[in-house]
Amino acid sequence: MQILDGRALAKTIRAELAEEVQQLKAAGKRAPHLAAVLVGEDPASQVYVRNKVRSCEKVGFESSLVRLPADTSEEEVLKVVHNLNEDDAVDGFIVQLPLPGHINEVRVTLAIDPRKDVDGFHPVNFGRMAQSMPCYLPATPAGILEMIRRYELPTEGKEVVVLGRSSIVGTPMSILLSRKGYPGNATVTLCHSRTRDLAEHTRRADILVAAIGIPEFVKPDMVKEGVVIIDVGINRVEAPELEKGYRLCGDVDYEAVAEKASWITPVPGGVGQLTVVSLLMNTLRAAKGEVY
Numbered sequence: 001m002q003i004l005d006g007r008a009l010a011k012t013i014r015a016e017l018a019e020e021v022q023q024l025k026a027a028g029k030r031a032p033h034l035a036a037v038l039v040g041e042d043p044a045s046q047v048y049v050r051n052k053v054r055s056c057e058k059v060g061f062e063s064s065l066v067r068l069p070a071d072t073s074e075e076e077v078l079k080v081v082h083n084l085n086e087d088d089a090v091d092g093f094i095v096q097l098p099l100p101g102h103i104n105e106v107r108v109t110l111a112i113d114p115r116k117d118v119d120g121f122h123p124v125n126f127g128r129m130a131q132s133m134p135c136y137l138p139a140t141p142a143g144i145l146e147m148i149r150r151y152e153l154p155t156e157g158k159e160v161v162v163l164g165r166s167s168i169v170g171t172p173m174s175i176l177l178s179r180k181g182y183p184g185n186a187t188v189t190l191c192h193s194r195t196r197d198l199a200e201h202t203r204r205a206d207i208l209v210a211a212i213g214i215p216e217f218v219k220p221d222m223v224k225e226g227v228v229i230i231d232v233g234i235n236r237v238e239a240p241e242l243e244k245g246y247r248l249c250g251d252v253d254y255e256a257v258a259e260k261a262s263w264i265t266p267v268p269g270g271v272g273q274l275t276v277v278s279l280l281m282n283t284l285r286a287a288k289g290e291v292y
């Protein structure tokens, strides 16, 4: 078993980004600026926001965070989005999902200017992605592709099984790996909570992408020998022995499944690391006007 080391890869990519920032500055331009809007206190979102701010500092990006209480009205959130759309000092921004129940995520997503949608969630970017047109790819799937590319993992003709059909991870991942070219040309099965005989599908997988949000859901009897495991899950589970009282774990039972896998991503230190650098890569492209 070999580890897909997200932490090391992210470090390499951050060094490349820092270099590009220097070049922009040498050319008299300002640093790329990424903003994030966080409403309420979703734990996975908090991890993400913290790492996003840190990573921006490391590569020399400007970053800003708009933190709003969980009871903020939809109107207020839309106002913040409009301001960021209009703010020439901001190249790209994201609105952290999930939003509190009383806020309509569709309305908020549609309000984001596609040119600043570095999350790639707006249907304009999603549609462009599905048709292999220039776009911002959603950060998590983009990070997974980057990992596959840099580790030179083959995808052509492979059986890929994706667990979870969210519009931010599972669904775009399934589209991207079935697109023409590399990393793509795979045969993809997309599974979800209504899938019958899930293990029948997962046992066929050459590459298994798990994005369902259930701690350690994937067990060794659900995979075949030699499988490549991409674990997207970021779950908090209680750990009374630790000072903070919890630990992060993925959607895969890491210790047990690793014994059968050829490659596996750890949590933390895997996909999450690449998600953050992908967001920075998208922001750099926004700053350079490369997409629109």
Ligand SMILES: NC(=O)C1=CN([C@@H]2O[C@H](COP(=O)(O)OP(=O)(O)OC[C@H]3O[C@@H](n4cnc5c(N)ncnc54)[C@H](OP(=O)(O)O)[C@@H]3O)[C@@H](O)[C@H]2O)C=CC1
Pocket: 044, 140, 163, 164, 165, 166, 167, 168, 169, 170, 191, 192, 193, 194, 195, 198, 211, 212, 213, 214, 232, 233, 234, 235, 271, 272, 273, 275
């Ligand atoms: N590492 C990273 O960078 C990121 C990590 N995450 C993490 O990834 C996980 C998934 O998040 P997200 O993509 O937003 O997914 P959602 O929570 O939005 O959706 C979960 C998906 O899993 C499916 N599902 C739930 N239970 C089962 C089951 N028992 N069997 C099969 N499928 C099931 C659901 O099916 P149905 O549609 O039928 O309800 C749904 O499609 C979370 O832990 C999240 O924190 C998310 C984004 C980035």
Ligand SMILES: Nc1nc(=O)c2c([nH]1)NC[C@@H]1CN(c3ccc(C(=O)N[C@@H](CCC(=O)O)C(=O)O)cc3)C=[N+]21
Pocket: 044, 045, 047, 048, 051, 094, 095, 096, 097, 098, 119, 139, 140, 168, 234, 248, 267, 268, 269, 270, 271, 272, 273, 275, 276
């Ligand atoms: N609009 C929006 N876009 C998202 O992409 C989005 C979102 N909302 N809401 C929440 C989820 C979750 N998510 C994470 C990304 C990286 C880490 C991450 O950095 N993980 C580190 C954690 C390291 C640690 O601090 O312990 C790791 O896995 O190594 C975590 C979680 C993005 N999401």
